[in-house]
Amino acid sequence: MKLTLDIWRQKDSASEGHFETYEVDDLDPGMSVLEMFDRLNEHLILEGKEPVTFESDCRESICGCCGVTIDGHPHGPTPHMTTCMQRLRQFTDGQRLRIEPLRAGAYPVVQDLMVDRSGLDRIIAAGGNVDVDAGSAPDAEALPVEHATVEKALDFAVCIGCGACVAACPNGAAMLFTGAKLLHLSLLPMPKIERNRRAERMVAAMEGEFGACSLYGECSAVCPEEIPLTAVAAVQHERLGALLARKL
Amino acid sequence: MSEETAFQAPATCVPGVKLGDILDSKIPDGDPATAWLRRRTGYATVSPANRKKFTVVVIGTGLSGAGAAAALGELGFNVHSFCFQGSARRAHSVAAQGGVNAARARKLDSDSLNRYVIDVVKGGDFRSREAEAYRLGIESVRLIDHMNAIGAPFAREYGGSLATRSFGGVQVSRTYYTRGQTGQQLEISAYQALMRQVQAGTVKLHPHTEMMDLIMEDGACRGVVVRDLFTGKLYAQPAHAVIICTGGYGTIYYLSTYAMGSNASAIWRAHRHGAYFAGPSLIQFHPTCLPVTSPYQSKTILMSESLRNDARVWVPKKKDDPRPPEQIPPEERDYYLETRYPAYGNLVPRDVASRNGKERVDAGYGVGPLKNAVYLDVTDAVKQLGAKVVTERYSNLLQMYRQTIGEEPLEVPMRISPNTHYTMGGLWVDFDLMTNISGLFCGGEANYAYHGANRLGANSLLSTSVDGWFTLPFSIPNFLAPRLSETLPAMNDACVLDAVDRTKARVEALTSIHGTRTSTDFHRRLGDILFEECGLVRSKESLTKGIKAIQELRAEFWDDLKLPGEGEGVNQALEKAGRVADFLELGELMCVDALDREESCGAHYRVEHTEGGESLRDDDHWMFTSAWQTQAPSAFDGNPQMSFTRHMEPLEYKNVHVARRNYK
Numbered sequence: 001m002k003l004t005l006d007i008w009r010q011k012d013s014a015s016e017g018h019f020e021t022y023e024v025d026d027l028d029p030g031m032s033v034l035e036m037f038d039r040l041n042e043h044l045i046l047e048g049k050e051p052v053t054f055e056s057d058c059r060e061s062i063c064g065c066c067g068v069t070i071d072g073h074p075h076g077p078t079p080h081m082t083t084c085m086q087r088l089r090q091f092t093d094g095q096r097l098r099i100e101p102l103r104a105g106a107y108p109v110v111q112d113l114m115v116d117r118s119g120l121d122r123i124i125a126a127g128g129n130v131d132v133d134a135g136s137a138p139d140a141e142a143l144p145v146e147h148a149t150v151e152k153a154l155d156f157a158v159c160i161g162c163g164a165c166v167a168a169c170p171n172g173a174a175m176l177f178t179g180a181k182l183l184h185l186s187l188l189p190m191p192k193i194e195r196n197r198r199a200e201r202m203v204a205a206m207e208g209e210f211g212a213c214s215l216y217g218e219c220s221a222v223c224p225e226e227i228p229l230t231a232v233a234a235v236q237h238e239r240l241g242a243l244l245a246r247k248l
Numbered sequence: 249m250s251e252e253t254a255f256q257a258p259a260t261c262v263p264g265v266k267l268g269d270i271l272d273s274k275i276p277d278g279d280p281a282t283a284w285l286r287r288r289t290g291y292a293t294v295s296p297a298n299r300k301k302f303t304v305v306v307i308g309t310g311l312s313g314a315g316a317a318a319a320l321g322e323l324g325f326n327v328h329s330f331c332f333q334g335s336a337r338r339a340h341s342v343a344a345q346g347g348v349n350a351a352r353a354r355k356l357d358s359d360s361l362n363r364y365v366i367d368v369v370k371g372g373d374f375r376s377r378e379a380e381a382y383r384l385g386i387e388s389v390r391l392i393d394h395m396n397a398i399g400a401p402f403a404r405e406y407g408g409s410l411a412t413r414s415f416g417g418v419q420v421s422r423t424y425y426t427r428g429q430t431g432q433q434l435e436i437s438a439y440q441a442l443m444r445q446v447q448a449g450t451v452k453l454h455p456h457t458e459m460m461d462l463i464m465e466d467g468a469c470r471g472v473v474v475r476d477l478f479t480g481k482l483y484a485q486p487a488h489a490v491i492i493c494t495g496g497y498g499t500i501y502y503l504s505t506y507a508m509g510s511n512a513s514a515i516w517r518a519h520r521h522g523a524y525f526a527g528p529s530l531i532q533f534h535p536t537c538l539p540v541t542s543p544y545q546s547k548t549i550l551m552s553e554s555l556r557n558d559a560r561v562w563v564p565k566k567k568d569d570p571r572p573p574e575q576i577p578p579e580e581r582d583y584y585l586e587t588r589y590p591a592y593g594n595l596v597p598r599d600v601a602s603r604n605g606k607e608r609v610d611a612g613y614g615v616g617p618l619k620n621a622v623y624l625d626v627t628d629a630v631k632q633l634g635a636k637v638v639t640e641r642y643s644n645l646l647q648m649y650r651q652t653i654g655e656e657p658l659e660v661p662m663r664i665s666p667n668t669h670y671t672m673g674g675l676w677v678d679f680d681l682m683t684n685i686s687g688l689f690c691g692g693e694a695n696y697a698y699h700g701a702n703r704l705g706a707n708s709l710l711s712t713s714v715d716g717w718f719t720l721p722f723s724i725p726n727f728l729a730p731r732l733s734e735t736l737p738a739m740n741d742a743c744v745l746d747a748v749d750r751t752k753a754r755v756e757a758l759t760s761i762h763g764t765r766t767s768t769d770f771h772r773r774l775g776d777i778l779f780e781e782c783g784l785v786r787s788k789e790s791l792t793k794g795i796k797a798i799q800e801l802r803a804e805f806w807d808d809l810k811l812p813g814e815g816e817g818v819n820q821a822l823e824k825a826g827r828v829a830d831f832l833e834l835g836e837l838m839c840v841d842a843l844d845r846e847e848s849c850g851a852h853y854r855v856e857h858t859e860g861g862e863s864l865r866d867d868d869h870w871m872f873t874s875a876w877q878t879q880a881p882s883a884f885d886g887n888p889q890m891s892f893t894r895h896m897e898p899l900e901y902k903n904v905h906v907a908r909r910n911y912k
Contacts, residue, residue, distance in 0.1 A: 030652075031544055035545065038546055042766055042768060045766050046764070046766065050813065051812055057333060057340070059547050059549075060343060060505075060547075062343050063333075063338040085651055087651070111817070116334065118334065118335065120335070124439070124443045128443070129399075129443055130444075132394075133322040134318070134394055134721065135718075137390070137393040137397035140410055141409055141410060144408025144409060145404050146408055147404050147405065147406045150402070150403065154426060157426075160342075184399065185399055187401075191399050
């Protein structure tokens, strides 16, 4: 199998980027997109050229490291699937692909296809956590939680933090990411205690670095964990709740 | 073994290996059941006002690293936390699936702390410390409480109480879980707790940095030198104590279920400064990994072994049978686990299932395009239970198989092959998790603790979490308490400058070879050597061959490596080359350890030491932990000629009856 790749090359965040074209031959349809990059980089190194920088770690769809844009699709053309799981068998022999980093105002390019997504970490640091020190927690059995509530919390807690939602959004908003964390923690008994304070802090951090939501819904459409749009609605809901609690 | 019986070190068959010292684990004398409680109670403490005067470096942000950094930050110490990923949340702890054990014993299935300890010690094939298993069991109770409080949504029964499941062949139900992604939920919770301390200012986070070397002064560890992977800049971080929590080194086999970046470099750098490396050859292979389908495959993906509850493992009875599996009638199929192990059948432990699978493949019965797999067949279960029930039980696993392999597992038998999954080996640590280097600690999979020769299912999340949250936060202050007057080395002190210079020289040595082969090429070759010669099955012949092959490969590496660019800026090929260089040394030590240990135990299976085809332990001679010391000239000066010393920690069992495993 052979593919032609137009790949974004950029030395660092201060430099201008551009596309370069590479022909990659000798591919197997069972390979992942990242294994195709591995193969390309082996060739580039042997030819004395600079390999393409891209991020990846677990390569089983759970760490959230990987993510490139393929023909305009964050992660790749198959929906709800991280780049590491996107297989070449979805492409036809000889096809031409355009490979870019995840694009967002809040994601400066570090090099080539690698971007800096630390803005998402700052949202978590601002309030996406629980104010309980190690050793001081009560017995987990003393805090019963309904089966369905935990399952719902987990539907949002599964976020892998890949940030494709931000790249998919025309405004570069981080609403799905932030809302998923707010809902995950607001549904559980101990974390729920500080939900208002958390909402205020996380939303402030989010608005400081990321764009506003215009309800396009692209974020949920690309999410590898299929986090639903209710997470976006939750941001307003939790924020209003915090505001009302302050008024009372 | 009683205190009075002097330990007799067995001679070694490995040329050049020297016998070293008898090591002291610092486990308090007396009943191992109370050893941890007595040790913990006796620890010295640091007053709250003085804690911020101490700097602690933590390498790695997986469950042990993030837990230790967060907990020490909560206590008020000045913590520097480093990880090579762009975000602390991405450590490979996220990939653990099954669950986390806890000896809470709330159910009426007769579980107890003692039963848990028996399972751990037996699971480790009597090559681990009894007192440590008690620590795991004791601290597991509040670990669940803590992780629950800080956001891990543990599965609940309909009545609201915590759900558990039976896991890893034990007869009680003590495994807590969050669907098939327990590791992810624990890791995210720990990461959030870490970020809370970053916000509070107690922890300074250094993402995208890799530890390159230790700052050493008078035999003690005084900090680290790291490389910023975005800028290529090297910098030093002096510290009163350093904790390495960098996980396992299974990627040494090239193909493994580990992450691409998983590496041995931090622990190997420490080892080359004198930290002993215990049980390096003790490595768990998982039988139900997706098979390798192309020579360019970069890793293998694990499918939970829960599938073996409903799936049957088989190969064709005829060698090189060209027929597709569905056309092979049942009488022409070899259900080898069911015939060889009638009592346990397809549910034999991981090492037995893996070894038997490899034996069938090596004998010429392998299936798939590369003839390297066996069938894992749920089609009988589909006929009996219906596709709906099978799908409900295993939907995410079946979906993963479809996505990766492109076949329908409900109709066509799946193909699996064994692969590297967990390294029991790691830096030798005492009961306080300190290495034999003063000030250097090691937590999680990176150390050799708890699991002996084979790890019990759902114990990896527990051991790494307990190290981070409920062991190091006690033992680190105990170490620091008498050191209040010690000042940190200054940036222009000789020990700091030396460490930076060593690192620069190493980077320079790697980038100036200008050869013709990539580090991936060498890595793949090393993996092939280790899988064949020091993998599931080892022999004196294979290991001797392996040592020679690795020495030759290492010489080729330092002669013929090709790297793009210099040390400046982002250079992922340089990162990889540094890790492969360390693997090429560790690989030799793994073979030496496996050759030296003249017995079979747990994951270590020597063909010379078997009975009826099954492992044969030699408790009279080998009931001890081998902790290795490596002597060599500098690592970047061509192919280092290494020599090894085996230090020994005798093991004794006071509460658990020593017995042999039998699954027939």
